[in-house]
Amino acid sequence: MYITKTDYLEYTFCRKNLWLRKHKPDLFQGKELSEFEKKIIEEGNVADESARHLFPEGTLIELVGMRAVPQTQNVLALKPDTLFQGAFSFEEFFVQADILRWNGVLNGWELYEVKATNDVKREVPHHHVNDLAFQKQVIEGTGLTIVKAGVIHLNSAYRQKGKVNFQELFITADLTEEVLMAEEAVREEMEAMKVELSGPEPKGCDCLYRGRSAQCTTFAYSYPDVPEYSVHDINRIGGSKALFYDWIDRSIFRIEDIDNPEKLKGAKRAQYDAYMAGSPIIDHEGIKELLSELIFPLQFFDYEGYSSAIPRFDGFGAYEQVPFQYSLHTLQEDGTLEHKEFLVKDPVGDFTRPLLDRMIEDMNPHATVISWYSTYEKQRNMKLAELHPDKADFIEQINDNMFDLMTVFSKSYYVDAEFKGSASIKNVLPVIVPHLTYKALGIQKGDQAIERWERMINPATPTEEKDHIAKDLLAYCKLDTFAMVEIYRFLIKLVS
Template sequence: MHLSKSQYIRGRQCLKSLWLYKNRPELRTVSDDAQASLFNTGISIGELARDLFSSGVEITFNPDDFNGMIEKTKELMDNDTKVIYEATFREDGIFAMADILVRNGEAWDMYEVKGSTSARDDKGIVKNHYLQDASIQWYALAKCIRLNKAYIVHIDNSYTRNGALEIEKLFAIDDITVEVKEELENIEEELANMEQVLSEDLPDIDIGKHCDNPYSCDFSSHCWKHIPKENSVFDISYAMGKQWTLYEQGITHIDDIPDDFTFGANATLQLKHHESQEIHIDKEEIEKFLDTIEYPINFFDFETFQNAIPRFDQQRPYAQMPFQYSLHILHEDGTLEHKEFLGDENSDPREPLIRQMLQDINNSL
């Protein structure tokens, strides 16, 4: 069996996804621009994080010569290289590339770089997909070299840029060695399971919450074909997981939901109006709100961008940065004015935007 790290993680999410990936890749839905842009962000963060461990040597990615990448890695290790970026290994059929490997005495420390702002969930537990990622990496690497520690390098969003970028403050480093060692106990079994599944016919695995957790599966358009395109139980807002109870009972269309099946207030309202096909307008609430509005009425629409790596002073990673607005001002006599702001992409748009916004809105009052 030959598996890359990402295929192993795919298999941990769903064995059917791994099987389809290996045997029916044409059924995948090709990633869209948004995913490509996320991927690109990841690359630039990964490259920047290398500055935490300077003077490293990079193994250049070459999809036509993985063996050359593996050989080059061995050569650098034999030559007493202290830091290697994208060190490449293939052991026991597992192909893995470590973002950053740092020599630590006779052993090596492994650093995986992530663009997120934490390696852990709200309860302080290492995120499962990060753990699987680091663990399979450790599993493959430990067959060739002695490993000391496993770390996740992630963005520290408490950092505020002030002058030159301070790499040590931009990134936080989380030691997950203990968790990785615990997870290693499961890997042999998981790999054996994957090998078994891949040697057989398509596994009979139904859709479920795992289709979106931790990643949106790219085989959804294939596996979810039996779900109605419109008015399915998965179109109910605020269903709070009850759509899966219905699905398990073989109910996929809203019209087939039994009368005695109960939902919360929002979902019940949606279903009631789906049945009557009447549009729901809460005129009383709308009137209450409209009564609070006085002329001139400002209709303010704005756009923001986010940078993982702050570009300007007083900017934090992933801060929402307003750069454009459109303001329509309706006066009591019916006159409609329009004002707008568009930042200059090479400078911080926040202060000029706020100054002009205050002027535009105040002048209309």
């Protein structure tokens, strides 16, 4: 059983989860990666391949895993200037290094890890310094000398213009001193890993002291006595560590067993009260005041956006959201509802201009625009204003007149325990408008929309499939805005 760099990073996050992955892999059966997680992995691979343009003289080890170790040794014997994906094993450990470059002045190798991020990460489980320290010790264990270590990451200031400029797209951060300082602690972790992975199954894991969204994959297996809805689901409970840890230390897992609710504040207390009451906590007057300020016709608006590590479109940078679609439901004061939409099907040239022109045609800049998490829509609008300054006045009006419907739920005007502390429309909608569902749609989540649009604009995709994807995208975005309409109607009925 070899221990890889990925294993090490998982170990620093949850030791038991790694033990189970190695010894009880059946627990992970059926736990497929989401489209978003798959895209993250793909983006990492693309960034790695793109960074090789910085070293045109490099030699690539094409094999993967332990089979690549002999090939690496054969290539090293030829004294290459730069090596991509060199494979090394030492004791129980195995790594494949993104980039190794010979430094003749220092008489050793420079080790570089390529990261599809806009900066250097120094927090578990994405600790780039410890990542490099782990690789350095494995590689040096085979007899090579590492004289420099660093991360090659994306440049957040880069904007695409024509052909990709790889020299400007990437930034190289020299982390040699930090890696040297981290080595001893990382080596101790590596030794502990060997002992723990060869020992009996650990009893529990540190995820017991984490909020639900930060827990490992096998949490329910490790803690079957923790209910599906527990103190871990309280709104941002990880931010109240002293209180949360005290509950866990005293085995208080059920919300109804909390014996000091007076210490809960704001949204946390509202969620607790709603849970204990068994019914929503509603500020009727507060909701009525919020909604009374809206100006008809009400325009329920939603974007879908695409992003990629390596920018594909002029004017955009790494991971910068590219709006490719919108849906607009317009509700008149007499109750009349109209729907309009736009989808970019062939993103060539200045393809955001037709989208913006249609927005100008479809929208009333003097009336209220309603969105969910308006920060996203406002940021996309500001990008459009940057790209099309002649339309900045219109865009500024749209942003000035935007109302975030999520505020009703995120600011605790309406709290239902079934939201589980979240104000996401995907959590709110099934509770208060249960007849609306995404389950029958071909696209059910935003990450799927990104993947499908990318597939649709691929020239190799058959026309029939392109048309089917377009239909699914339009249906998904349409439901996003109609869901807001129905939530608004529910609230109006509630406070009338």
